[in-house]
Amino acid sequence: MSDIDVLVSEVGPRDGLQNAKQFMPTEFKKRWITAAAAAGLREIEVCSFVPPKLIPQMVDAAEIVAHALTIPHLTVAVLAPNLKGAIRAMEAGAQKITLPVSVSHEHSLANVRKTPDQMMDDVRRICEARDEMPKDKRPKIESGLSTVFGCTIQGEVKESEVLRLAVASMEAGCDEVGLADTTGMANPAQIRRVYKLVQAEIGQVAGLHIHNTRGLGLANVLAALDIGVRTFDASLAGLGGCPFAPGASGNIVTEDLVYMLESMGFRTGVDLEKLLAVRQILSEGIPDEPLYGYVAAAGINACAR
Ligand code: COA
Ligand code: ZN
Numbered sequence: 549m550s551d552i553d554v555l556v557s558e559v560g561p562r563d564g565l566q567n568a569k570q571f572m573p574t575e576f577k578k579r580w581i582t583a584a585a586a587a588g589l590r591e592i593e594v595c596s597f598v599p600p601k602l603i604p605q606m607v608d609a610a611e612i613v614a615h616a617l618t619i620p621h622l623t624v625a626v627l628a629p630n631l632k633g634a635i636r637a638m639e640a641g642a643q644k645i646t647l648p649v650s651v652s653h654e655h656s657l658a659n660v661r662k663t664p665d666q667m668m669d670d671v672r673r674i675c676e677a678r679d680e681m682p683k684d685k686r687p688k689i690e691s692g693l694s695t696v697f698g699c700t701i702q703g704e705v706k707e708s709e710v711l712r713l714a715v716a717s718m719e720a721g722c723d724e725v726g727l728a729d730t731t732g733m734a735n736p737a738q739i740r741r742v743y744k745l746v747q748a749e750i751g752q753v754a755g756l757h758i759h760n761t762r763g764l765g766l767a768n769v770l771a772a773l774d775i776g777v778r779t780f781d782a783s784l785a786g787l788g789g790c791p792f793a794p795g796a797s798g799n800i801v802t803e804d805l806v807y808m809l810e811s812m813g814f815r816t817g818v819d820l821e822k823l824l825a826v827r828q829i830l831s832e833g834i835p836d837e838p839l840y841g842y843v844a845a846a847g848i849n850a851c852a853r
Contacts, residue, residue, distance in 0.1 A: 553814040555591060555779045556806060557755065558584050561612070562593040562627050563799055564787025565605045568837050574608045576833030578615045583829060584784065587822035589802075591623040592616065593646065593781070597633035603791070613640040627692070629660045634674040638687060646692040646726065647671055649717060651709050652699035655730070659694075659792040664709070668716050675721030690754055691717030691725045696742060698733030700795045707742060714746045714753075724754035728781075729768070731796050732761025736771030743775060755779025758800050760786060765800035766808055773814075780805060785827050786840030801841040803827075807848065820848055 561581060565572055572580075581594055594616045600607040609626070616624040625644035628634040637645050649667050650656035656664045671691060678686050695702075696710050714725045727743060739756070747753050756772050758765050758780065769780055783799035790796045806818045824844055831839065 551815065552590070552817040553778065554773075554809050554816050555755070556589060556802060556809070556816050556818060557591040557593065557625065557779060557781045558589045558784060558802055559593040559757070559781045559799060560584075560783040560785070560787050560802070562596050563781075563789070564783045564785075565834075566596060566598075566603055567789040567791055567796075567798075568605060568787065568834050570834045570836050571605055572833040574611060576829055577608070577612055580784075580826065580829045580833065581612070581616050582619060583826045584823070585619045585622045587826060588816070588818035589823075590621065590817060591625055591644070593625040593627060596627035596629070597636040597640075598627075598629055610636065610640040613637070613642055617641050617643075628674070631670050631673050631677065634689075635677060638677065638681060638685075641685075642687050644688040644690060645674070646690045647674060647722075648694050648728075649691050649713055650694045650699075650730075651713055652695035652702040652705050654702035655695045655699045655793055658701060659790065664713055668713070668720060671717060671722065672720040679721070688723045689721070691720075691722040692728055692757065693717070693725060694728040694730040694757075694790075695793070696727045696734075697729045697738055698731055700731045700733075700793055707745060710742060711745060711749050714750050718750050724752065725750060726754040726757060726779075726781075728757035729759055730757075730790050731793050732759035732765070734758070734768050735764055736767050739768045739771045740775050743772060743777065753777075755781065757781040759788065759796060759798065760800045761795065761797045766804065769800065769805060769808070773812075784823070785830055785844070787830070787837065798840060801843075803841050803843045807843045824848070
């Protein structure tokens with residue numbers, strides 16, 4: 549990523565739509581992904597491979613991956629909550645698979661119906677399944693540690709547990725570990741402390757997945773930028789939230805994140821005007837869903853350019 553300084557990973561088609569009340573027609577999902585990539589986003593989490601009975605929004609996951617794979621220079625990322633989902637994702641050709649490993653015992657049970665340690669057994673099996681694939685077809689596997697900074701069901705999440713599961717993920721064969729503030733409870737000091745702790749323990753951390761539930765999203769990004777983090781997840785129009793974490797709401801807004809980064813001089817590769825125009829696809833595809841974002845409301849005139 550030499551021509552960009554920060555990788556903005558769009559997670560709206562997964563994190564955003566999993567929490568949307570309306571079904572977005574498949575054609576709109578494809579248009580969204582195409583337009584987001586055309587605006588310059590290099591990585592998009594396009595769907596999750598979950599039981600359609602549980603999250604009907606993801607019934608077209610394989611078709612969405614097939615479409616995304618036709619877009620040049622795009623990393624096609626997905627989420628899979630278990631071995632079956634990961635195998636479906638690999639068969640569909642996903643290039644990156646994030647596995648939600650909840651550090652909170654209670655959220656883990658609510659989200660994947662397994663304890664964190666039972667989930668780690670799945671992570672191990674998924675990495676073994678990856679290793680059986682031809683080398684050039686193997687997806688990157690990320691352990692997406694979730695509820696790292698607090699949990700609405702359990703309350704406090706122990707940093708020692710974060711470290712233990714980060715180490716276990718790497719030992720299980722994951723390519724990388726990312727940290728997620730699933731419930732939007734993190735503060736900037738905590739972001740710095742936990743990120744550095746994990747980095748010191750496993751040598752590298754993939755990136756941060758931040759929700760803006762308590763309005764600290766961009767402050768948390770800034771804290772992370774200061775300690776060298778260069779990959780952030782975000783969602784167009786701030787859609788998002790885990791349906792199995794009470795009170796969880798949207799991700800940081802991709803448009804606002806790009807505005808902040810670009811105006812600070814970090815190159816993202818994203819054309820903000822084109823990105824803002826993508827919101828129209830959401831307005832048409834899921835008209836009942838509220839769209840968030842300060843830059844969309846204010847306009848980009850003030851952007852330092
Ligand atoms: N994709 C499609 N079908 C799946 C599946 C997957 N990834 N995983 C399980 N199934 C099917 C099983 O084959 C089984 O089908 P059957 O009833 O026809 O036999 C059924 O779903 C139940 O399977 P089981 O293994 O008992 O799963 P479960 O009911 O214990 O659910 C998870 C476990 C992990 C699949 C579920 O809790 C889940 O999808 N969680 C993720 C939720 C999510 O996306 N959260 C937000 C993102 S962090
Ligand atoms: Zn999320």
